Amino acid sequence: MxxxxxxSARPTxxxxxxxxxxxxxxxCLVTIVLAVLDMQIVSAATVPIVRDxxxxxxxxxxxxxxxxxxxxxxxxxxxxxxxCDTLGAKPVFLGALSxxxxxxxxxxxxxxxxxLIASRAVQGIGAGGLMSVTMVVIAQLAGPGxxxxxxxxxxxxxAGGGMAVGPWLGGFLADHASWRWAFYVNLPLGIAALATAVxxxxxxxxxxxxxxxxxxxxxxxxxxxxxxxxxxxxxxxYAWTSPQIIxxxxxxxxxxxxxxxxxxxxxxxxxxxxxxxxxxxRLGFAIQGLMGAAxxxxxxxxxVYLQLVRGxxxxxxxxxxxxxxxxxxxxxxxxxxxxxxxxxxxxxVISGSVxxxxxxxVLGTTGTHTSLWQLRAALLLVGLGFGQLLGQLIQLxxxxxxxxxxxxxxxxxxxxxxxxxxxxxTLFGTLLNRLxxxxxxxxxxxxxxxxxxxxxxxxxxxxxxxxxxxxAALMALSVLLALRLPRTRPVExxxxxxx
Numbered sequence: 001m002x003x004x005x006x007x008s009a010r011p012t013x014x015x016x017x018x019x020x021x022x023x024x025x026x027x028c029l030v031t032i033v034l035a036v037l038d039m040q041i042v043s044a045a046t047v048p049i050v051r052d053x054x055x056x057x058x059x060x061x062x063x064x065x066x067x068x069x070x071x072x073x074x075x076x077x078x079x080x081x082x083x084c085d086t087l088g089a090k091p092v093f094l095g096a097l098s099x100x101x102x103x104x105x106x107x108x109x110x111x112x113x114x115x116l117i118a119s120r121a122v123q124g125i126g127a128g129g130l131m132s133v134t135m136v137v138i139a140q141l142a143g144p145g146x147x148x149x150x151x152x153x154x155x156x157x158x159a160g161g162g163m164a165v166g167p168w169l170g171g172f173l174a175d176h177a178s179w180r181w182a183f184y185v186n187l188p189l190g191i192a193a194l195a196t197a198v199x200x201x202x203x204x205x206x207x208x209x210x211x212x213x214x215x216x217x218x219x220x221x222x223x224x225x226x227x228x229x230x231x232x233x234x235x236x237x238y239a240w241t242s243p244q245i246i247x248x249x250x251x252x253x254x255x256x257x258x259x260x261x262x263x264x265x266x267x268x269x270x271x272x273x274x275x276x277x278x279x280x281x282r283l284g285f286a287i288q289g290l291m292g293a294a295x296x297x298x299x300x301x302x303x304v305y306l307q308l309v310r311g312x313x314x315x316x317x318x319x320x321x322x323x324x325x326x327x328x329x330x331x332x333x334x335x336x337x338x339x340x341x342x343x344x345x346x347x348x349v350i351s352g353s354v355x356x357x358x359x360x361x362v363l364g365t366t367g368t369h370t371s372l373w374q375l376r377a378a379l380l381l382v383g384l385g386f387g388q389l390l391g392q393l394i395q396l397x398x399x400x401x402x403x404x405x406x407x408x409x410x411x412x413x414x415x416x417x418x419x420x421x422x423x424x425x426t427l428f429g430t431l432l433n434r435l436x437x438x439x440x441x442x443x444x445x446x447x448x449x450x451x452x453x454x455x456x457x458x459x460x461x462x463x464x465x466x467x468x469x470x471x472a473a474l475m476a477l478s479v480l481l482a483l484r485l486p487r488t489r490p491v492e493x494x495x496x497x498x499x
Contacts, residue, residue, distance in 0.1 A: 327383020
């Protein structure tokens with residue numbers, strides 16, 4: 001059944017002062033930073049975690065520290081969107097933040113690897129909301145007649161900066177404090193954000209009587225979980241032709257088929273097919289997926305190159321992402337200012353895709369002795385490109401979505417970014433392993449010595465250059481999709497009823 005309420009409806013502006021709006025926005029930005037940092041921060045603290053909790057067997061369980069977080073986060077995304085549109089953004093935001101803080105406290109107090117993995121899953125359930133529902137809250141904080149573009153763009157920029165800074169912060173805490181502080185640091189900031197949100201947030205409340213398709217949400221969770229496990233395990237823990245990977249792939253396909261069938265028949269689908277009839281949303285989701293794949297590749301493989309080929313420590317390698325973070329935040333401020341003055345989001349999606357493509361072409365010329373300043377310049381270019389995409393795509397989707405589907409549209413764009421990142425990591429990793437023609441395999445490079453090591457690193461960098469060129473091809477496709485976006489700005493969406 002399709003909701004027939006007019007999409008042009010506008011709410012009564014909730015009585016928020018400028019101070020309340022600013023405090024609400026600050027609380028949202030803090031929670032985004034915490035959630036994004038915790039996606040990356042553990043990777044740099046794995047060694048002290050294993051040494052402290054399980055020095056004998058813990059190393060085999062380390063991948064689950066990342067996987068448990070990302071799986072739980074991705075599985076919850078479609079449900080969070082529908083909950084926002086049904087219950088309102090404020091209670092869902094408060095619930096997600098509470099789950100994240102509870103998971104953080106459990107992670108910091110963990111006495112075993114198993115407890116830490118389970119706590120990371122709890123943390124991921126909350127983080128899925130913080131990286132999606134928060135964008136809905138930010139969009140609703142802007143009342144009629146106010147600056148509506150700044151918040152969503154700023155949220156995207158902060159998220160991108162957090163992705164770049166996370167590995168460095170994790171390494172810093174691991175080197176200069178206990179690894180537990182990677183989780184405990186969330187508590188004072190998160191509790192302050194929670195208290196602020198409880199007091200100051202007064203957001204529009206949707207009309208009552210709408211149902212939630214829990215069956216569709218379960219199928220979406222099953223599909224995304226199976227897909228992420230295939231991408232995490234394939235070619236690593238298990239061979240691509242192993243029964244485990246084949247079984248997971250079949251489960252993924254079956255869950256996807258059942259999910260699509262459910263969405264076409266459910267009265268209130270979790271991911272309404274009608275969203276894909278809107279050109280801005282259809283193209284925005286596709287570009288976001290391509291961006292997720294490309295962004296995952298550049299962060300991971302640049303860090304691996306610096307540590308493996310150039311011999312730079314993990315915490316120092318993280319510092320090389322600072323130009324990327326600076327580019328993301330700087331261009332975000334500029335594009336936000338320009339869109340407030342009438343510039344089209346389409347312009348920045350095109351230019352951002354072009355800059356990312358150019359950056360990947362530069363990275364595709366990297367050698368074993370390439371100037372590190374050239375690498376920094378390429379990462380700055382990456383930041384300038386992704387900064388435009390992170391802010392403007394969210395903005396475009398929120399302005400194009402039907403009034404009563406703002407939540408599902410906002411969480412959907414994050415969902416497609418997550419799936420794109422997973423598929424991109426698999427594509428790049430498989431391609432790198434296939435192209436490597438040096439001694440041994442990629443996994444043995446760290447133990448090679450002498451002439452074998454020199455030959456291995458040369459072969460690795462050659463294969464890596466091809467991977468970066470494939471990233472450029474993905475962004476070229478993003479350019480083509482961006483050129484198909486309508487030239488006129490979409491009409492801004494707003495919830496239909498205010499508290």
